[in-house]
Amino acid sequence: MATAATDARAIAPVDVSREALYVENRWHEPFAQLRREMPVSWTPESPYGPYWSVVTHELVSKVELDTETFSSSWERGNITIADPAPETNLPNFIAADPPLHTAQRKVIQPAFAPSQMRIREQQVRERCAYLLDKVPVGETFDWVTEVSIPQTMGMLCIIFGMDPDAESEDLKRWSDFASGVGENSQTEEYRAEWLTQMHAMLARFDQLLDERRQAEPGDDLLSRMVHSEAMGNLLPMERLANLALLLVGGNDTTRNSASAIVRGFDMYPEQLDVLYGDASLIPNAAQEVIRWQSPVLHMRRTTTRDTELAGQHIPEGEKVVLWYISANRDEAVFEDADRFDVARANARRHLAFGHGIHRCVGARLAEIQIGTLIEEIVGRGWRIVPQGEPTRQASPFLRGFTSMPVKIERRG
Ligand code: HEM
16 A cells, blocks of 8 residues: 555456446456555546546545545536536536535535425325335335336335325436436437437426526425526526436435345345344444445545646546445445445444535435335235346446346245
């Protein structure tokens, strides 16, 4: 491990941005090696260009707190390892630094305040029960399409004031296109379709925003946006960018945590028995699912000046990738970190929601959704049995499942 800053860069032995590591679930050892040998390392060549990797809990937290040196700004390259194409580089508040970030986040945050979350908790429970009542117990079905996606999309419809039954499909399609932002491998056809879909999304949201504009200010997300100084008069592209952030931020992340519940209890079946014995552990189990899955693999920053981190000299303008997936498996913080343990005493120290000023604004809503889903499974006396291997998302940014065949059995 390097101890003093030098120009000699610690070269990573493996390029951890390779999609194959995630599709084939082979990322554990490369990150364990980096944590042991080089907590800050340099990858000179990758599909996304050269980048630095930060892999320990301590250093990821440290970088997140130093927003003056490590910028999130879309003007410097945005927040994922992939540089977005210029026309899809959207200026929203996750990709902004203070003071713009501070002003816009302040508008959104109260819509996720505890008083609002108490209302949402009831709605989440109703939606979850409705979906689980419909799944065919005893037959094989896809957990991703029947539970994880409709649960998450339904909740997003509710927070935007849309009808989940009528509009979930549109919302999902827009979200999928919006999260395509930042991929290098976009074809001309894809870009044309992306533009069409984003126009349609903005047109629908503008209708919803106009309704709120004409009504008295309310507590919901869109009303807060439209009646605020910082977000009431955004340009169309900025409006689209911020709506896409709320949509994408809450979509794949929560969806993939909902799928990870099945995976965790399949690999560690005794952990479900622990919850059958003590349901008061369910909120902690939700934290552990999110830690163990780490649905956002990384966030990226760009240096605004020359700096030093763990003995490595990092010049201005370089890409620094914060690997949450690795920080959440850091043995210095989480004992036996690969293990899924619903009673883990410090599960909530995970960094899956990030840290510092950009920490996920929807964290509580996500925890409620995951906790409620676990409660409903336990309440129904179910055991969810995978029918073959799930298929995994090919992405160095989002860690998730594209399908997960399962069968529900009643606990004997
Ligand atoms: C920010 C993860 C659910 C909306 C973030 C960040 C992460 C994250 C890693 C960036 C933190 C940083 O840079 O330090 C997750 C995970 C979720 C989840 C793992 C589910 C398990 C949600 C939900 C919503 C949401 C349900 C809203 C409906 C946002 C927004 C931001 C954000 C708006 C930007 C915050 C800012 O820049 O100040 N999330 N998220 N997320 N998330 Fe989430």
